[in-house]
Amino acid sequence: MTTTRGLRERDRPITMLTAYDALTARIVEAAGIDVILVGDSMGTEVLGYDDTLAVTREEMQNRTAAVVRGTEDALVVADMPFLSVGVDDSETIRNAGRMLKEAGADAVKLESGPHTVEITDRLTQLGIPVMAHLGLTPQHVNQLGGYSRQGTTTEAAEEILSLARAHEEAGAFALVLEHVPANVAGQVTEALNIPTIGIGGGPDCDGQVLVLTDVMGLSEDQPPFAEQFGDVEAAMTDAVDAYRSAVENGEFPSAEHSHVEESVDDLTE
Numbered sequence: 353m354t355t356t357r358g359l360r361e362r363d364r365p366i367t368m369l370t371a372y373d374a375l376t377a378r379i380v381e382a383a384g385i386d387v388i389l390v391g392d393s394m395g396t397e398v399l400g401y402d403d404t405l406a407v408t409r410e411e412m413q414n415r416t417a418a419v420v421r422g423t424e425d426a427l428v429v430a431d432m433p434f435l436s437v438g439v440d441d442s443e444t445i446r447n448a449g450r451m452l453k454e455a456g457a458d459a460v461k462l463e464s465g466p467h468t469v470e471i472t473d474r475l476t477q478l479g480i481p482v483m484a485h486l487g488l489t490p491q492h493v494n495q496l497g498g499y500s501r502q503g504t505t506t507e508a509a510e511e512i513l514s515l516a517r518a519h520e521e522a523g524a525f526a527l528v529l530e531h532v533p534a535n536v537a538g539q540v541t542e543a544l545n546i547p548t549i550g551i552g553g554g555p556d557c558d559g560q561v562l563v564l565t566d567v568m569g570l571s572e573d574q575p576p577f578a579e580q581f582g583d584v585e586a587a588m589t590d591a592v593d594a595y596r597s598a599v600e601n602g603e604f605p606s607a608e609h610s611h612v613e614e615s616v617d618d619l620t621e
């Protein structure tokens with residue numbers, strides 16, 4: 353079993369992948385992934401929203417509970433959705449605490465910035481492990497104007513490094529680095545003791561994370577840093593199409609899927 357402490361002691365890259373329900377969590381755990389992130393990417397990937405901002409705490413908590421039910425002992429991290437963190441501290445603590453207490457998550461992830469240093473410290477002290485997240489933070493899409501690469505100047509990279517140090521100091525157990533240059537992610541990784549987990553951050557992070565639907569070939573828009581490792585959409589389409597045509601052709605259900613009960617008389621006599 354992977355623990356938030358044990359993550360640091362791996363001798364190979366950490367693997368993290370998103371899952372959004374018991375079904376996908378069961379598959380991801382069985383495939384040997386170290387950490388399951390119930391990402392707020394759920395909003396665009398399975399709930400049909402245009403971005404992640406509309407996702408609610410209830411939705412994230414319900415899906416986190418489903419992921420926990422679908423796994424045996426995977427390390428499950430619940431992503432805190434837009435405005436479930438930061439409005440005020442007691443609300444943030446309650447929202448994060450419910451992910452552990454009610455949904456059974458092992459840790460929470462917050463999209464980080466200067467405003468999350470203190471709350472990361474507070475949550476950690478209360479016993480809620482925090483995964484930090486710097487670089488591209490998609491909940492800031494309205495300020496960023498898109499999902500562009502972050503930390504592309506020395507000044508911007510220094511800001512990421514300084515926030516990374518501050519969150520490590522505040523007690524974060526790991527740091528996601530999203531869509532930053534590989535040399536920036538590499539230097540941040542070098543400077544920290546906690547593990548970094550990159551998504552679009554190059555090979556020098558301590559681990560990697562991707563969105564499950566990108567990996568499986570089930571997403572409508574794939575970021576440039578993602579890789580499609582399978583074509584599950586084609587497999588699902590084939591199965592649905594085969595079912596539809598078998599029903600339309602009268603091939604399904606066949607005798608083996610049907611049962612005739614001889615003891616029932618002709619009902620129209």
Ligand SMILES: Nc1nc(=O)c2c([nH]1)NC[C@@H]1CN(c3ccc(C(=O)N[C@@H](CCC(=O)O)C(=O)O)cc3)CN21
Nearest residue numbers: 393396490498499500501563565566571573574575576
């Ligand atoms: N399927 C999926 N995969 C993800 O990795 C992901 C999501 N959804 N939703 C939430 C965020 C959004 N992410 C994204 C989405 C798009 C780009 C992208 O296309 N970037 C281009 C265009 C940048 C621009 O808008 O200016 C790039 O060249 O950087 C990057 C990250 C990463 N996350």
Ligand SMILES: CC(C)C(=O)C(=O)O
Nearest residue numbers: 370391392393431528
């Ligand atoms: C891409 C990962 C890091 C994430 O935050 C998500 O899936 O919501």
Ligand SMILES: [Mg+2]
Nearest residue numbers: 391392393431
């Ligand atoms: Mg997220």
